[in-house]
Amino acid sequence: MPTPPPTEFNPLAGLVAVVFPGAGHLVLGQPRRALLAAVGVMGLFFFGLLIGGIDAIDSKDDRVWFFAQALVGPPTFIVDQIHQKQFKAYDLDTNLLRSGDPGEHRVIEDNRPVWEPLTYDEIEAGMGPPNEPGLGRLNEIAMLSIVLAGMLNLIIFLDALMPNPKHMPKPKSAGGRS
Amino acid sequence: MIPLAYTPFIDALAVHEYWYLLIVPMSIFLAIGYKAVRCSDLSKFIREVIVFTIQVLGGLLLLAIAFTLVIVVLLPMIAPIPG
Numbered sequence: 198m199p200t201p202p203p204t205e206f207n208p209l210a211g212l213v214a215v216v217f218p219g220a221g222h223l224v225l226g227q228p229r230r231a232l233l234a235a236v237g238v239m240g241l242f243f244f245g246l247l248i249g250g251i252d253a254i255d256s257k258d259d260r261v262w263f264f265a266q267a268l269v270g271p272p273t274f275i276v277d278q279i280h281q282k283q284f285k286a287y288d289l290d291t292n293l294l295r296s297g298d299p300g301e302h303r304v305i306e307d308n309r310p311v312w313e314p315l316t317y318d319e320i321e322a323g324m325g326p327p328n329e330p331g332l333g334r335l336n337e338i339a340m341l342s343i344v345l346a347g348m349l350n351l352i353i354f355l356d357a358l359m360p361n362p363k364h365m366p367k368p369k370s371a372g373g374r375s
Numbered sequence: 376m377i378p379l380a381y382t383p384f385i386d387a388l389a390v391h392e393y394w395y396l397l398i399v400p401m402s403i404f405l406a407i408g409y410k411a412v413r414c415s416d417l418s419k420f421i422r423e424v425i426v427f428t429i430q431v432l433g434g435l436l437l438l439a440i441a442f443t444l445v446i447v448v449l450l451p452m453i454a455p456i457p458g
Contacts, residue, residue: 219411222411222412229417230411230412230417233407233408233410233411233420234408234411234412236404236407236408236411237404237405237406237407237408237409237411238408240400240403240404240407240408241401241404241405241408243384244400244401244404246384247383247384247388248387248388248390248397249387249388250384250385250386250387250388251384251385252387284385323380325380327385328382328385328386329381329386329387330387331387331388332387333391334391334394335387335388335390335391335394336387338394338397338401339387341401342397342401345401345405346404346408349405349408349409350408352408352409352412353408353411353412356412361415363415364412364415
């Protein structure tokens with residue numbers, strides 16, 4: 198059995214790979230691999246958001262899922278922050294931050310977002326919470342898609358940190374042979 | 376039915392009847408990302424992505440068949456429902 202090729206440790210590529218999926222391979226001089234890796238990870242990420250909406254990423258209500266989703270990197274944290282700050286509000290009875298139910302709308306009272314019940318006419322006029330959360334199996338599939346994106350990004354990160362020498366671009370020879 | 380006020384990436388998409396079809400684009404994206412770092416020769420990339428996607432979908436189909444057999448055939452034999 199042949200000995201596997203030695204792997205080089207590249208902390209810079211690993212660090213850059215944490216910032217955005219595939220960016221580590223750009224540092225390694227593999228732009229095509231970088232683009233394909235980004236398409237795979239961000240494709241799964243945006244597909245999850247398309248299916249489940251912004252509710253597919255929720256660090257408060259779906260904490261365990263969020264741990265794996267966080268492996269995608271900054272995109273997950275940015276979407277989660279937008280979700281928590283722009284789409285959730287406090288329940289007036291329980292004082293808990295939550296997503297809105299049909300028949301409620303989000304208002305700011307004393308610099309604090311709260312859910313306020315709507316009248317029948319307001320509901321008829323199309324008013325409601327700022328987003329419609331995913332339910333049941335679709336919500337699970339959406340969260341799973343983003344979890345898969347995170348786990349895939351972990352593989353891509355490890356490949357950037359310890360690149361396979363076989364995948365590295367060959368240095369151009371000084372003799373001018375093409 | 377998709378409501379008129381549907382906003383992509385904000386609201387959930389109402390595709391409850393076709394949930395099983397969602398595995399296809401997920402498998403394709405997974406194959407693209409995985410083969411981007413595992414394919415040694417990128418000239419064979421598309422072929423490897425297609426093969427990997429078929430392997431994932433085939434594996435899931437076999438699992439679905441196996442679990443269906445367990446629930447529909449095996450389980451009623453082991454523990455029949457009285458009445």
